[in-house]
Amino acid sequence: MLIVPERDIADLMTRHAAYDAVEKVFAAMASADAYNFPVIREAIGHEDALYGFKGGFDRAGMTLGLKAGGYWPNNLEKHGIINHQSTVFLFDPDTGRAVAMVGGNLLTALRTAAASSVSIRHLARDDAKVIGMVGAGHQATFQLRAALEQRRFEKVIGWNFHPEMLPNLKAVADEAGLPFEAVELDGLRAADVLISITSSFEAILKPEHVKPGTHIACMGTDTKGKQEVDPRLLAQATVFTDEVAQSISIGEAQHAIAQGLIGESDIAQIGAVVNGDHPGRRSAEEITLFDGTGVGLQDLAVASAVVDLAVEKGVAIEVDF
Incomplete structure (x- = not known):
């Protein structure tokens, strides 16, 4: 299994790469080549946190997985870290084996921004x-x-x-x-x-x-x-x-x-x-x-792209799993 830590994401994923990944997965969803799984999102009764899972399968991009994480509203004040925390897990759609674990915090910010920018490019005057x-x-x-x-x-x-x-x-x-x-x-x-x-x-x-x-x-x-x-x-x-x-x-x-x-x-x-x-x-x-x-497919799209970049640049960590 490959690991791409949060610390490496900023040097790998650009806004343009995030935009391309999100635009492609939106197109795949509209063509019924990709679909999201039902979202699980719950208040855990600790630290006022919301925690959940978003996942899906993109047949066009052959990407299967989920994002686990949520919102801890006291993080910044108590721990000096951002309130949104998440990790993306990717699986081989042919075998079900776990193939990658990717830090999801910066990716979430980039994919969310990419989604609105896709809408601006296609809908704004x-x-x-x-x-x-x-x-x-x-x-x-x-x-x-x-x-x-x-x-x-x-x-x-x-x-x-x-x-x-x-x-x-x-x-x-x-x-x-x-x-x-x-x-x-x-x-x-x-x-x-x-x-x-x-x-x-x-x-x-x-x-x-x-x-x-x-x-x-x-x-x-x-x-x-x-x-x-x-x-x-x-x-x-x-x-x-x-x-x-x-x-x-x-x-x-x-x-x-x-x-x-x-x-x-x-x-x-x-x-x-x-x-x-x-x-x-x-x-x-x-x-x-x-x-x-x-949607979960946005997270999977950018995570898959960053794994490819990490492998290409030789910074992905490989572990037996």
Whole structure:
């Protein structure tokens, strides 16, 4: 079995490689060449942690496995490590043997950012100039860096529950040579693309905060009860997702579905746009919304890619197992 430790991931996996892996697996899902297994996600009754498993099988890429991990909200304060912790396990689909164990923390951040950037590339207007961020935590910086590569943005604006965290976004904007402006929620109407990446259980982004033609990537809702967006926005938008089953059960669409504002048939897979089976954006005035719930196949795709890179560069650790 091969081991790729967390410490080696940063030197192996790039944003571009993560984007390519995620885009391909979304296409495979839409073509029914890949499918996710049911998600297990539980509160363990210790340290307020959520722990679970996401897995699946990609027949096109011959990738089988799971990601184990979750969210420990006290990690940063108590232990000086990030709150999200995970490990990816890959298995040989021909024999069932374990073939690799891969550190999943940075990969999770990269694949989540890649998912929203896939949606921006395929759904945002070509003339998008202003990108707005709702959330300014650890993952938000990954989201912003990946998003800035998808359009010729000229400005970054941002809002966060805790304004003292907004310098995180400004630092990324500075790296890109772009101006940054902290705004109130009403100020988000200036954005052509919006990314929400929070752990909120209450709607933040409302219809009055979004102008016609905006593309919204909702990336924080991945658990029953979580919510970043007013359900009325989904009713006004053309809605896309990574996986429809997750979108309606643990994603942003769960609330709009529960209120009867949209139906399951109103949600399209982003992979269908990648494949050319769905036209995606149809007009400059259309609001498009991507409900990124985070699927196990994303993790397997980037983990498989990083294992190949580790073998190629001679840094994979081989152990008898």
